[in-house]
Amino acid sequence: MRGLDSLASGVSRSSSDLPSVLFASPAMDLEPQLASITFATNNPTLTTITLEKPFCMFNVSIPKNVSYQVNLYVMVNSGSIWNAAVKDNRSFPINSTFQETAGGQTAPYKAASFILPPCGDLPNLDKVGDMSKIAEIMSTYLVRVGDNTYCLLDPNFEGTCNPPLVRATEYRFKYVLVNTSSGFVEDQTLWSQPIQTNQISPYLEIDTWPGRRSGAMIVITSILSSLVFFLLLGFVAAVIFSFVSMGSSDLETQHESQISQEVVPKAQGTLETSYSSVNRRQSLDQAEVYTSKLQD
Amino acid sequence: MAKGDSSVRCFQGLLIFGNVIIGMCGIALTAECIFFVSDQHSLYPLLEATNNDDIYGAAWIGIFVGISLFCLSVLGIVGIMKSSRRILLAYFILMFIVYAFEVASSITAAVQRDFFTTNLFLRQMLERYQNKSQSNNDDIWKNRGVTDTWDRLMLQEKCCGVNGPSDWQKYKSAFRDENNDADYPWPRQCCVMDSLYKPLNLDACKLGVSGYYHSKGCYDLISGPMNRHAWGVAWFGFAILCWTFCVLLGTMFYWSQIEY
Numbered sequence: 001m002r003g004l005d006s007l008a009s010g011v012s013r014s015s016s017d018l019p020s021v022l023f024a025s026p027a028m029d030l031e032p033q034l035a036s037i038t039f040a041t042n043n044p045t046l047t048t049i050t051l052e053k054p055f056c057m058f059n060v061s062i063p064k065n066v067s068y069q070v071n072l073y074v075m076v077n078s079g080s081i082w083n084a085a086v087k088d089n090r091s092f093p094i095n096s097t098f099q100e101t102a103g104g105q106t107a108p109y110k111a112a113s114f115i116l117p118p119c120g121d122l123p124n125l126d127k128v129g130d131m132s133k134i135a136e137i138m139s140t141y142l143v144r145v146g147d148n149t150y151c152l153l154d155p156n157f158e159g160t161c162n163p164p165l166v167r168a169t170e171y172r173f174k175y176v177l178v179n180t181s182s183g184f185v186e187d188q189t190l191w192s193q194p195i196q197t198n199q200i201s202p203y204l205e206i207d208t209w210p211g212r213r214s215g216a217m218i219v220i221t222s223i224l225s226s227l228v229f230f231l232l233l234g235f236v237a238a239v240i241f242s243f244v245s246m247g248s249s250d251l252e253t254q255h256e257s258q259i260s261q262e263v264v265p266k267a268q269g270t271l272e273t274s275y276s277s278v279n280r281r282q283s284l285d286q287a288e289v290y291t292s293k294l295q296d
Numbered sequence: 297m298a299k300g301d302s303s304v305r306c307f308q309g310l311l312i313f314g315n316v317i318i319g320m321c322g323i324a325l326t327a328e329c330i331f332f333v334s335d336q337h338s339l340y341p342l343l344e345a346t347n348n349d350d351i352y353g354a355a356w357i358g359i360f361v362g363i364s365l366f367c368l369s370v371l372g373i374v375g376i377m378k379s380s381r382r383i384l385l386a387y388f389i390l391m392f393i394v395y396a397f398e399v400a401s402s403i404t405a406a407v408q409r410d411f412f413t414t415n416l417f418l419r420q421m422l423e424r425y426q427n428k429s430q431s432n433n434d435d436i437w438k439n440r441g442v443t444d445t446w447d448r449l450m451l452q453e454k455c456c457g458v459n460g461p462s463d464w465q466k467y468k469s470a471f472r473d474e475n476n477d478a479d480y481p482w483p484r485q486c487c488v489m490d491s492l493y494k495p496l497n498l499d500a501c502k503l504g505v506s507g508y509y510h511s512k513g514c515y516d517l518i519s520g521p522m523n524r525h526a527w528g529v530a531w532f533g534f535a536i537l538c539w540t541f542c543v544l545l546g547t548m549f550y551w552s553q554i555e556y
Contacts, residue, residue: 040503040504040505041503041504042461042481042509043503045481046477047477048478050503134500135497135499138500144499144503148478149476164477201466203422206419206467208411210410210411210413211413214409216531220402220530220531220534221403224402224403224534227541231541232392234545235388237548237552238552242551242552242553242554
């Protein structure tokens with residue numbers, strides 16, 4: 001655990017103190033760890049879980065002429081996890097696949113295998129900003145479970161298939177050290193703590209109602225409504241006022257002047273025209289009365 | 297009211313000044329609303345897809361009201377100078393109609409501003425982005441509009457999702473149905489691109505290594521321009537209405553004093 005913890009915080013700590021913990025603890029006490037959350041922020045996702053590679057985990061004094069590889073086994077977290085075996089009777093690692101184990105539900109399956117990263121070869125996570133080094137850093141530091149989306153669909157696929165995991169499911173992981181020349185399992189870590197893939201919530205649950213109204217909306221609505229009311233009130237008042245003032249003084253004089261203006265020309269007109277005019281109207285009749293009066 | 301009186305002349309001058317201001321504000325309102333309707337940030341598809349683009353309706357009313365206010369202010373000035381009751385009566389009636397429209401425009405803009413919440417755009421994005429289900433032409437049109445707008449927005453503005461990239465991970469979405477999580481934890485547009493618009497490092501982008509994906513949400517870039525414009529339509533309209541209210545009351549007083 002100590003070795004992993006120091007690696008997880010390797011962003012801040014220098015790697016010079018790592019050799020001191022290098023062979024301090026046997027792999028029997030260690031377990032695979034989730035990749036540093038400060039480095040890989042999107043982890044775990046819905047169908048993938050990204051782990052740290054086993055740096056300095058296995059207590060082996062590596063001879064120069066022997067190469068080792070590490071197998072990663074994945075199993076759904078269940079009660080039978082402690083009985084799950086990753087090597088057969090003759091100490092060979094098992095090669096069960098994703099399909100054979102129903103996605104790790106019945107037994108562990110081999111999700112990946114890679115060459116044991118040398119202990120002194122720790123990636124420097126400070127250099128992630130360097131575009132030329134990021135790919136190398138990621139491949140040496142991380143192993144992404146559930147990365148390969150095509151191997152299940154490809155009937156001719158050979159090698160270790162690492163298909164996407166299932167959502168909202170807890171998984172456990174185990175690293176196994178295999179001697180490539182003899183093919184025997186030499187060491188293995190513990191099963192990791194259960195790590196759960198994310199689950200998603202439906203978007204229909206998102207409430208789009210704005211909730212409280214803003215003060216601006218209330219101010220504008222109330223003031224404008226009352227302004228319209230006062231405007232109409234003012235118009236009514238203006239109309240009434242103008243009628244009242246018209247009726248009081250101006251009305252009578254205007255009426256008289258209108259009558260005098262209308263009547264006189266008509267009276268003169270009727271005087272000029274003869275009474276035998278065919279289309280006599282009411283006004284003419286009135287004019288006749290006036291003319292008769294005038295004649296008197 | 298005696299026409300030659302100097303106080304009457306002064307009052308006439310005030311009313312004419314008020315109308316000149318109304319006319320100028322009318323032109324300004326039209327200009328502002330045309331700017332809003334022209335959709336400089338190309339965000340209209342997002343509003344259209346919410347079935348709630350009333351704020352654009354408010355801006356269209358604003359254009360009409362602005363022109364009308366300008367014409368009516370000319371009518372009002374003529375009516376006041378001639379002291380004609382008939383012209384002023386026509387001025388009042390037309391002004392009431394325009395006033396009512398502008399009240400509607402201003403209130404609509406103010407009300408709709410409140411609806412621009414993060415959740416509104418979040419839900420719409422999840423529902424419509426890359427949604428290829430063929431339900432009807434209207435939906436297809438809107439889905440395409442939303443998809444194109446989001447693609448452009450995320451690429452150009454260097455942002456991702458409404459609140460951030462995690463929106464694509466937290467919620468079920470049409471995008472999630474369309475793409476598997478391992479390859480597309482979020483759209484490719486969320487990755488930091490090089491000059492050829494290829495992701496700097498795709499795996500780092502998928503894992504969310506800082507510097508290789510856009511961690512910022514797009515909400516501010518959507519709601520910012522819309523809120524500003526709606527704010528302008530609402531409050532400028534409100535200011536014009538307050539001014540017009542005073543001028544109209546003054547003109548009514550003047551009108552009631554005119555002799556036949």
